[in-house]
Amino acid sequence: MNVRETHLKGCFIIEPTVFKDNRGYFFESFNTKNLNEALKKNINFVQDNQSYSYRGVIRAIHYQTGEYAQAKLVRVLSGKVLDVAVDLRQDSPTFGQYVAVELSAENKKQLFIPKGFGHGFSVLSETAEFFYKCDNFYNKDSEGGVIYNDPRLNIDWQLPYDEIKVSKKDLELPVLENARL
Incomplete structure (x- = not known):
């Protein structure tokens, strides 16, 4: 297994030995x-x-707050996605920065996303099955998010604008400066 930390402290790309x-x-x-x-x-x-x-499909930038914050280990079982982790730790020198990694069934890469990060992905293949492990249980009252097209984050989701599909719920998410962190 090859593990390397990204420029965001605590966020790691993991490549298994195949x-x-x-x-x-x-x-x-x-x-x-x-x-x-x-x-x-x-x-x-x-x-x-x-x-x-x-x-x-873009599954927007989601996170959980407080005692229900989650670390995640994510990977793709079939297809290909652009996986994005956003540093939402307000005391972090990389607050508001993100890392984007192509995860696919072919490359078998995984991304470890620590607590205090937002997470989202865009589907680049015809379909994709996405799998993730969480170190805490989901709690609806603790969920938050940032809209996928936040101008401050300026994430390139690697999709033409006319192909983007986002849920109604995700379209109602706030920009980062108005998010409940």
């Missing part, structure tokens, strides 16, 4: 001990989530 032969391939997608050693953290994932989306 063993290929004439039958196909094998890789270990998750191992608590190895991940905790690599990240120098003690992460205990308690919830798995999975979504299926069509090309052009």
Whole structure:
């Protein structure tokens, strides 16, 4: 497993070791001990989530606050997405900055997103199955978000404007400066 920290402290790109032969391939997608050693953290994932989306879908910048804040380990089971993590830690020198990583079934990369970050992705393939582990349970009262086209963040979702599909709920999210962090 190759683990490297992005320019956002605590946010890591993880590339598993893939063993290929004439039958196909094998890789270990998750191992608590190895991940905790690599990240120098003690992460205990308690919830798995999975979504299926069509090309052009942007699942906006979501997060949870307070005691329900979540760290996530995300990956793509089929298809390809642009995965985005936004630093929302107000005391961070990289507050309001983001990292964008192409995750796909082919490259098998994963992104570890620490607590205090917002998260979103755009679907670049015809369809995509997205999978993520969370270290805390979802709590509706603690959820927040930032609109996908916030001009301050200026995220390039790598989609033509006329292909973008966003839920009504995500279109009503505030810009970063008005978000409840």
